[in-house]
Structure formats: C-alpha cells, structure tokens
Amino acid sequence: MLRSSQPLTGPNRKRCREDEMLLGTVLDEGERGFIIDTRSAQAAKQARMTGGGTEPKSSYPQWKRLHRPLERGRPLQESFIKLVEACNDTSINMDRWLSRLESSRWLSHVKAALSTACLAAQCMDREEASVLVHGAEGTDTTLLVTALAQVILDPSCRTLGGFQGLLEREWIEAGHPFHLRCARSAYSHARLKQEAPLFLLFLDCVWQLSHQFPFSLEFSERLLLTLFDNAYASAYGTFLCNNEKERRVGCLCKVKESTHSLWAWLNQPGEKKKYLNPLYSHNALVIWPSVEPQSIQLWQGLFFRWIRSSQHLDEAWAEIQQLVDAN
Amino acid sequence: VENVRLLDRLSSRKAALGTLYLTATHVIFVENGSEARKETWVLHSQISSIEKQATTATGCPLLIRCKNFQVIQLVIPQERDCHDVYISLIRLARPVKYEELYCFSFNPKLDKEEREQGWKLVDLTEEYNRMGVPNNYWQISDVNRDYGVCDSYPTEVYVPKSATAHIIVGSSKFRSRRRFPALSYYCKDNNASICRSSQPLSGFSARCLEDEQMLQAIRKANPGSDFLYVVDTRPKLNAMANRAAGKGYENEDNYSNIKFQFIGIENIHVMRNSLQKMLEVCELKSPSMSDFLWGLENSGWLKHIKAIMDAGIFIAKAVAEEGVSVLVHCSDGWDRTAQVCSVASLLLDPYYRTMKGFMVLIEKDWVSFGHKFNHRYGNLDGDPKEISPVIDQFIEGVWQLMEQFPCAFEFNERFLIHIQHHIYSCQFGNFLCNSQKERRELKIQERTYSLWAHLWKNRADYLNPLYRPDHSQTQGTLRPQMAPCNFLYKFWSGMYNRFEKGLHPRQSVTDYLMAVKEETQQLEEELEVLRERLMNLQKSQINDNKVKSKRQDRSKELGLSTSNNSLANTPQEYSNDLKSFPSRSPSQGDEEDSALILTQDNLKSSDPDLSANSDQESGVEDLSCRSPSGGGCLPSEDSGKDSDEAVFLA
Numbered sequence: 001m002l003r004s005s006q007p008l009t010g011p012n013r014k015r016c017r018e019d020e021m022l023l024g025t026v027l028d029e030g031e032r033g034f035i036i037d038t039r040s041a042q043a044a045k046q047a048r049m050t051g052g053g054t055e056p057k058s059s060y061p062q063w064k065r066l067h068r069p070l071e072r073g074r075p076l077q078e079s080f081i082k083l084v085e086a087c088n089d090t091s092i093n094m095d096r097w098l099s100r101l102e103s104s105r106w107l108s109h110v111k112a113a114l115s116t117a118c119l120a121a122q123c124m125d126r127e128e129a130s131v132l133v134h135g136a137e138g139t140d141t142t143l144l145v146t147a148l149a150q151v152i153l154d155p156s157c158r159t160l161g162g163f164q165g166l167l168e169r170e171w172i173e174a175g176h177p178f179h180l181r182c183a184r185s186a187y188s189h190a191r192l193k194q195e196a197p198l199f200l201l202f203l204d205c206v207w208q209l210s211h212q213f214p215f216s217l218e219f220s221e222r223l224l225l226t227l228f229d230n231a232y233a234s235a236y237g238t239f240l241c242n243n244e245k246e247r248r249v250g251c252l253c254k255v256k257e258s259t260h261s262l263w264a265w266l267n268q269p270g271e272k273k274k275y276l277n278p279l280y281s282h283n284a285l286v287i288w289p290s291v292e293p294q295s296i297q298l299w300q301g302l303f304f305r306w307i308r309s310s311q312h313l314d315e316a317w318a319e320i321q322q323l324v325d326a327n
Numbered sequence: 328v329e330n331v332r333l334l335d336r337l338s339s340r341k342a343a344l345g346t347l348y349l350t351a352t353h354v355i356f357v358e359n360g361s362e363a364r365k366e367t368w369v370l371h372s373q374i375s376s377i378e379k380q381a382t383t384a385t386g387c388p389l390l391i392r393c394k395n396f397q398v399i400q401l402v403i404p405q406e407r408d409c410h411d412v413y414i415s416l417i418r419l420a421r422p423v424k425y426e427e428l429y430c431f432s433f434n435p436k437l438d439k440e441e442r443e444q445g446w447k448l449v450d451l452t453e454e455y456n457r458m459g460v461p462n463n464y465w466q467i468s469d470v471n472r473d474y475g476v477c478d479s480y481p482t483e484v485y486v487p488k489s490a491t492a493h494i495i496v497g498s499s500k501f502r503s504r505r506r507f508p509a510l511s512y513y514c515k516d517n518n519a520s521i522c523r524s525s526q527p528l529s530g531f532s533a534r535c536l537e538d539e540q541m542l543q544a545i546r547k548a549n550p551g552s553d554f555l556y557v558v559d560t561r562p563k564l565n566a567m568a569n570r571a572a573g574k575g576y577e578n579e580d581n582y583s584n585i586k587f588q589f590i591g592i593e594n595i596h597v598m599r600n601s602l603q604k605m606l607e608v609c610e611l612k613s614p615s616m617s618d619f620l621w622g623l624e625n626s627g628w629l630k631h632i633k634a635i636m637d638a639g640i641f642i643a644k645a646v647a648e649e650g651v652s653v654l655v656h657c658s659d660g661w662d663r664t665a666q667v668c669s670v671a672s673l674l675l676d677p678y679y680r681t682m683k684g685f686m687v688l689i690e691k692d693w694v695s696f697g698h699k700f701n702h703r704y705g706n707l708d709g710d711p712k713e714i715s716p717v718i719d720q721f722i723e724g725v726w727q728l729m730e731q732f733p734c735a736f737e738f739n740e741r742f743l744i745h746i747q748h749h750i751y752s753c754q755f756g757n758f759l760c761n762s763q764k765e766r767r768e769l770k771i772q773e774r775t776y777s778l779w780a781h782l783w784k785n786r787a788d789y790l791n792p793l794y795r796p797d798h799s800q801t802q803g804t805l806r807p808q809m810a811p812c813n814f815l816y817k818f819w820s821g822m823y824n825r826f827e828k829g830l831h832p833r834q835s836v837t838d839y840l841m842a843v844k845e846e847t848q849q850l851e852e853e854l855e856v857l858r859e860r861l862m863n864l865q866k867s868q869i870n871d872n873k874v875k876s877k878r879q880d881r882s883k884e885l886g887l888s889t890s891n892n893s894l895a896n897t898p899q900e901y902s903n904d905l906k907s908f909p910s911r912s913p914s915q916g917d918e919e920d921s922a923l924i925l926t927q928d929n930l931k932s933s934d935p936d937l938s939a940n941s942d943q944e945s946g947v948e949d950l951s952c953r954s955p956s957g958g959g960c961l962p963s964e965d966s967g968k969d970s971d972e973a974v975f976l977a
C-alpha cells in the first residue's frame with residue numbers, strides 16, 4: 001500500500017516520466033494496481049484547474065482508479081460541531097433525536113471511512129493487488145484510509161505497541177498537520193479554516209472495529225480517549241506541530257529535546273495496563289467489519305463522556321477484568 | 328420441491344440450492360450437496376406473511392416473513408409449484424383450531440411427572456408470599472373463583488383487606504371488561520403497591536360508589552401515604568375520546584385523595600404500524616446511514632419504547648422514593664398496563680432480574696392477568712387488527728436496560744430472544760389463548776409442555792457472566808436516567824436482524840466470559856483436588872512419573888487442546904461497483920452459517936438458533952469457546968501454555 005498526494009497534472013495534462021516510472025516499479029509485468037482517490041471524480045477533475053488532478057489512464061495503464069469521496073476540512077468540522085451540539089441538547093425529545101443525529105452526518109462519515117479502508121484492504125488481501133491512496137494533499141483522508149486499512153489487515157497494528165507504531169508512522173511522521181487540525185475542537189466559536197477532526201474520525205473508526213471485534217484489539221477504549229485528548233491538548237510533545245520538519249527545525253524549541261513523549265509515558269508498566277483490553281486474544285486474520293448502518297454506532301464513550309455517567313459500564317468492565325484475571 | 332434457491336439477503340450473489348419440504352408443522356429447506364447438509368427449519372406458527380413476487384427469468388420468488396424477524400427468500404423454478412407452496416403455506420400458517428398448533432404434537436420425551444413438574448416451576452402463590460402478601464393490608468380474594476366476576480382475570484386475586492366481595496363486584500361492573508383494580512406488586516419495605524385495572528366506565532359524569540371505595544381501600548392499604556397515584560397510560564386525547572363511548576378516566580373530584588396522571592403511550596394499532604415501518608427499514612438493500620436513521624425515526628419505534636420505559640420509571644419512583652401506591656390502567660388493562668407494571672416491578676425488585684424471577688414476572692403480569700396472547704400474536708388465524716408487538720416491546724425494554732446496566736441481570740440477551748421466539752412458536756403451551764380461563768378449559772397443562780422448564784434446563788446458556796448477586800448494580804432499585812437519555816435507546820439488531828450473521832459482532836463476549844468463568848471454576852475445583860492429592864502424596868511414597876501422567880490426562884479433559892480452527896470471516900460487499908471487484912472464491916469457512924441449522928434434535932433439546940451468537944464467521948481462530956464441555960476450539964498460539972498452566976500447582 002502506498003500513499004501520496006495528488007499528481008500535478010494540471011489543465012494541460014502534464015506528464016511526469018519519473019512519477020510514472022516510480023509507480024511502474026511497484027507492479028510486475030501484467031500486474032494490476034488500484035488507485036483509491038479520496039475525492040469524488042468531479043472534484044478530482046476540477047482540481048486540474050488549480051494545477052492538481054488525477055493519474056490519466058494512458059500514462060498509468062496498469063493502475064485502475066477508484067473514487068471514494070471522503071469528507072474533510074470545514075464540512076467535517078461542521079459535522080463534528082453539529083453532533084456535539086445534538087448530544088448536549090437536553091431539549092430534544094426522542095421524536096427528533098435520530099434526525100438530529102443524522103443531520104450531523106457524522107455516522108455517514110464513519111461509514112464512508114470504514115468502507116474505503118475496507119476497499120483498500122480488500123484490494124490487497126483478496127485481489128492481492130497493490131494500492132495507491134491519495135486525496136488532494138495526502139495529509140488527511142489519505143492517512144485515514146491507509147492507517148485504518150492496516151488495522152483491518154495487520155494483526156500487529158492491533159497490539160498496543162503496534163498501534164502506537166502505526167500512529168507514529170501513518171499520522172505523525174506522515175505529516176498530518178495536528179497543530180492546524182486539532183486546534184480548538186467542537187466548542188470553540190473561532191471557526192478556524194484549517195481545523196478538521198480527521199484524527200478523531202480515525203479513532204472513531206477504530207472504536208467501531210473494537211466494538212465489532214471485541215477480542216481483536218489489544219488496547220481498550222481508554223487508549224482511544226486518551227489519544228483524542230492528547231491530540232488537542234497535551235503535556236507531551238508527540239502531537240505537536242504539523243510535520244517532522246517543524247518538530248526538528250521549525251519550532252522555537254526542538255520538540256524531541258525539550259518535551260516528553262506520550263508513548264514513553266503510556267508504556268510504563270503501571271500506566272500500560274490501564275490501556276489494555278482484558279478480552280484481547282491475538283487474531284492472526286483480517287477483520288472485516290460490517291458497514292451496514294445497524295453495525296455503526298455512536299461512540300457513546302466519547303460523545304457522552306461528560307454528559308452521562310459511565311459508572312455502570314465501567315463496573316461491567318471491572319467485572320470483565322476480574323473474570324479474566326481470576327482465570 | 329426440488330431445485331429451490333434460498334437467497335441471502337445481504338449478499339445477493341450467495342444463493343443456496345436445495346430442496347424445500349412442507350410438513351405439518353414446519354417448512355424445511357435442505358441444502359444440496361454440502362457435507363454439512365445444512366438445513367433451515369421454520370415453524371408455521373412463526374410465519375407472519377408470505378409474499379409471492381413477480382416471476383423472473385430465474386424462477387418465482389417467494390418471501391416468507393416470520394414473527395421472529397427471520398426473512399426467508401426462496402426462488403422456486405416452476406410457477407405452478409410456487410403457487411402450490413404459497414397456497415399451502417397460507418393455510419398452514421393460519422391454523423383454525425388450537426389442536427393444529429405444534430405444542431400439541433411436540434414431544435420432548437418427558438414423562439407425565441416431569442411435565443407436571445415443569446408446569447409447577449413457576450408458582451404465583453409462592454411469588455405473592457415472597458412479596459409479603461397476604462398480610463395485614465392485603466388478602467387473597469376468591470371472588471373470581473369461577474371466573475364469575477371477570478373472565479380474563481385469574482381465579483386468585485389480591486385485594487386490600489378492606490375490599491369486601493361486594494366492593495369488588497361493584498367495582499368490576501364499573502370497569503371495562505370488568506377488570507377491577509387488583510394487586511400487581513407489593514413493596515414490603517414501605518407498603519406502597521402497584522395495582523392494575525382497566526378504565527372506569529365513567530363517561531362524562533357517571534360514578535360508582537364501590538369503585539371509589541375500592542380506590543380508597545388501596546390507598547388505605549398504604550398507611551405511609553395520604554394519596555394514591557392513578558396513572559392512565561393512554562394519551563390524554565384518546566382517554567377523553569373514550570368518555571364519549573361511556574368509558575374514560577377517573578375524575579379527581581370524585582375519588583378522594585387521588586393524583587391523576589396521563590402518561591401517553593400509543594395504542595396497539597400505532598405500535599403495529601410502527602413495527603411494520605421499522606421492519607421495512609431493516610429490509611432496505613444497502614441503506615445509507617441517512618436512510619436508516621430517518622427510517623428508524625419515522626417508524627417511531629424507539630420513541631414508543633422510551634415512552635413505556637418512562638412510564639415504568641415514573642411508577643417505580645413513586646413507589647420507591649415517594650412511598651406512594653399507584654393504580655395503573657389503560658383502556659382494557661391488558662396491554663400497556665401489563666408493559667408498564669412489569670417494567671416498574673423489574674426496576675423495583677432485583678428478584679425479577681434473576682432468571683427465575685423474570686419468568687415469574689411474565690407469568691404474573693402477562694399470563695395470569697389475561698394478556699391476549701392468541702389475539703396479539705396470532706396463535707390462531709384471527710383479526711389482523713388485534714395483532715400487535717406488545718410483549719415484544721416489553722422484552723426490548725428489558726434489553727435496553729441490560730445495555731445500560733450490564734451487571735444487573737442474571738440472564739443474557741439470548742434468554743430474551745428465545746422467550747420472544749417461543750411466544751410466537753407455539754411449541755410450548757404457556758402463551759396460548761387469551762386468558763387463564765381458556766387455558767384451563769383446553770387443559771393446556773395436561774396436553775403441552777412448559778417453556779419455563781425447558782429454559783430452566785438450559786439455563787447455562789442464558790446466564791450473564793457479569794452478574795453477581797452481591798454487585799451494587801444488582802441490588803435494590805434500578806434508576807435509569809430519564810433525561811437526557813434519548814441516545815441511550817439503541818436499535819436492537821440482535822433481535823430485528825437476528826438472522827443476518829454479517830451484521831453482528833461476530834465474537835460473543837457473553838459466551839467467552841461464561842466459558843472463562845466455568846473454566847476458572849473447574850480449575851479451582853481441580854486445584855483443590857490436586858492439593859489434597861499432594862498432601863496425600865507427601866504422606867506416602869509414590870513416584871513422580873505416575874503423577875505427571877495423571878496431570879496430562881486432566882488437561883485433556885478440560886478440553887484445552889491446541890486445535891487450530893481458523894475460520895476466516897468474509898468481507899462484506901464494500902464496493903457497489905461489483906465489476907471492479909470480481910472477488911476470488913472465498914477462503915476457508917465462508918459459508919458457515921450455523922444460525923439457521925435446526926435439526927430435529929435441536930428442536931427437542933435446545934432452542935433453534937442457539938448459535939445465533941456463534942462466531943463461526945469471526946475473523947478469529949478463537950471461537951470464543953474455551954468451554955471444557957467439549958467446545959474444544961481454542962484461540963491462540965498461547966493455548967499450549969494454558970494447558971500447562973492449568974495443572975501448575977500453586
């Protein structure tokens with residue numbers, strides 16, 4: 001699986017031999033690959049007007065392009081804000097709750113993200129074909145798809161350590177602009193142009209997987225909540241800045257020298273066990289989630305975290321832990 | 328009929344070819360060729376509707392919809408055969424006499440005494456005693472011993488001490504269907520009670536001294552409170568409309584010291600339509616999130632569930648927190664009243680959250696108080712306007728509570744699903760007819776078997792591993808948040824998409840934890856035995872080798888083998904663009920779909936679809952059954968370690 005940003009085809013349908021060769025090296029003679037473009041076909045076409053575009057069939061004959069539009073940017077942030085507002089609104093009665101939930105479109109975005117990641121995974125696992133994923137910048141929906149696909153495909157990404165490695169690789173080092181994207185969250189009045197909850201969407205999708213496969217992830221919901229918190233505001237430097245360059249050179253301070261790593265803290269033996277899933281059992285196979293609407297649920301642990309007591313559910317988890325420990 | 332195809336709803340490409348059989352009691356589809364000889368059995372009683380669809384090139388489609396939400400799509404090659412099957416099924420699914428029902432031919436091979444014992448498992452007199460009645464405030468009345476006062480009530484009713492036979496009879500004449508106020512639940516801690524009745528025949532201005540005295544008697548039976556709540560579970564408009572028909576509701580001016588309250592729960596027709604709409608949403612092919620959420624909201628289903636729960640919560644609060652007695656009624660006092668009283672009882676009393684207690688609850692508030700099972704669930708062919716998912720809603724309410732309070736119930740989701748299944752299956756006699764009187768006339772207990780005994784026998788399958796009687800969640804009153812809590816009501820896909828394997832978490836946490844619990848117990852017992860043995864060994868001089876070989880035997884008995892049953896789970900169709908996805912032939916085990924396997928043996932000994940939660944399609948090697956009783960299928964590479972650990976002496 002490869003990821004990139006969009007090719008700069010432009011309105012004049014420029015070609016780039018090097019790019020074609022690079023992609024060419026990935027595939028053997030006669031092999032076929034898939035390009036998953038996270039923009040709609042129309043949006044991808046329009047991108048040409050501003051210098052971007054898609055890989056033309058003629059120049060990349062072995063690659064079949066599939067469009068799977070995923071929401072990003074402002075609209076995704078609006079979706080998030082609307083959902084949080086709906087959750088906090090104590091005046092809605094049951095008559096209108098579901099349509100309010102629906103009008104935020106958040107769950108539709110979760111469904112779309114999971115479907116696309118599954119598609120990428122299917123290309124690799126079932127078709128045994130290589131996949132190139134890109135959107136426009138390659139820093140948002142692209143990473144959502146590649147990271148999620150790996151959780152689906154690769155059991156090592158489902159371990160606590162492996163998942164952290166996945167985050168480092170596919171989100172942090174890959175250059176997801178955390179500083180811009182995770183600025184003020186849902187309550188802020190400042191509607192920042194660059195803010196968008198892609199990382200939260202990713203965590204939500206991972207939560208859906210944990211819900212559908214309760215035995216297959218080594219980490220618990222608590223880890224996901226902690227990651228969500230730290231992406232927005234953290235005592236650690238892990239999610240600072242927008243990319244590696246800024247962390248090393250761009251910042252006023254050098255991140256690695258002047259801050260502590262979230263991973264170091266999480267992995268201390270005393271801390272670590274809080275983030276483990278007591279039901280975990282190594283699953284060497286691919287986990288294929290259902291993306292039917294009935295299977296996609298609202299992540300109550302996150303969205304109702306401060307609204308409703310989780311006491312009874314926590315007690316249930318404590319029971320589960322006890323049962324497993326006793327054994 | 329041969330060469331029939333059984334289609335899979337989610338994946339239109341998956342169709343099984345086989346033979347269709349119609350017997351006196353079941354429709355059976357047997358798949359061709361597969362070594363597993365997969366069979367799908369459907370009881371005629373379960374059939375809700377049959378739809379003959381337009382003939383296509385591939386044959387004549389026949390859609391069978393079941394009351395337990397199973398949907399079977401068949402394609403029969405010849406139109407003639409399809410028509411015959413259709414006509415036959417219509418007749419078979421609409422029995423005219425009780426004797427046609429499965430319960431009269433079902434034979435679990437028990438002797439007469441076992442059958443009787445089965446019926447005695449749930450004893451209501453015992454239950455009322457447990458509650459604390461009869462006592463100084465409440466007595467048993469036999470005024471209805473020959474069903475002379477109210478033919479839909481039981482022969483034994485509990486009434487306040489000061490309610491004489493004269494008062495009871497007088498009150499019954501002033502109540503719809505003569506269903507006078509009677510005790511449903513008594514709280515011995517504070518003497519508050521929940522009573523139930525039907526609507527008074529008050530019209531615009533009619534009064535009845537005895538009925539007023541009855542309510543006073545109920546109030547007086549609770550010395551701790553100086554007023555009585557009267558809860559009418561209908562929407563105010565409906566209740567008012569009833570006045571024009573000479574019925575209605577209690578006027579606070581006429582009844583001393585009552586506080587009257589409407590809690591609007593819609594009627595059976597609204598509920599029937601609501602369920603219909605929700606099932607239509609479930610039948611949508613590849614719905615978007617939008618389609619689903621809108622559809623669900625339009626059906627109003629969850630709103631109705633919440634209304635029922637809110638009513639139960641109100642009543643439970645009145646009893647537990649205010650110490651005030653409540654009289655509940657709707658129109659006839661056998662639908663909404665039953666729902667609301669049983670929810671309230673469940674919230675108030677942890678006994679009803681145990682397996683036995685739950686059976687008792689249903690027996691008390693539904694069976695004995697004359698809920699019209701036959702009319703509501705169509706045992707016999709009858710008026711379609713009487714059909715309504717009343718008890719289904721109650722059962723769902725319980726599931727919603729279970730989701731909010733995972734440690735509070737002794738039983739699990741599967742218990743609820745199987746009860747619902749059997750309310751419609753007519754395999755057992757508990758839910759036949761419309762009243763105790765009718766059941767006795769038909770001699771149900773002598774001619775059929777009790778579901779409760781059957782469930783009790785298999786209770787290991789129905790336990791909730793997180794339940795502990797001493798857990799804080801299981802004690803005392805359950806207090807669900809009333810608001811904000813719209814979001815707490817979830818769509819119950821375990822019930823309404825029960826047969827769609829692809830939809831559910833494929834790994835059953837319940838089963839796994841039960842197995843873990845059992846295993847721990849067995850290991851602890853084993854440990855005890857070994858400890859004793861060690862002590863004995865230390866006294867005598869037996870050599871080491873013999874001991875080691877015995878240990879190994881033990882580990883095999885516990886089923887901790889290292890068998891590797893990898894069954895891949897199948898990807899759903901994530902791409903609507905099938906052409907670009909010519910999927911390879913699926914890898915091992917894709918077609919495993921044990922949920923629909925019902926063999927004759929299964930029917931007798933356990934319930935159909937016990938494996939509804941089986942995870943044979945899970946993407947895990949572990950089938951979540953570390954059950955020592957021969958489940959045999961174990962998870963990880965680590966299982967080797969487990970078997971050694973099992974015998975590791977402390």
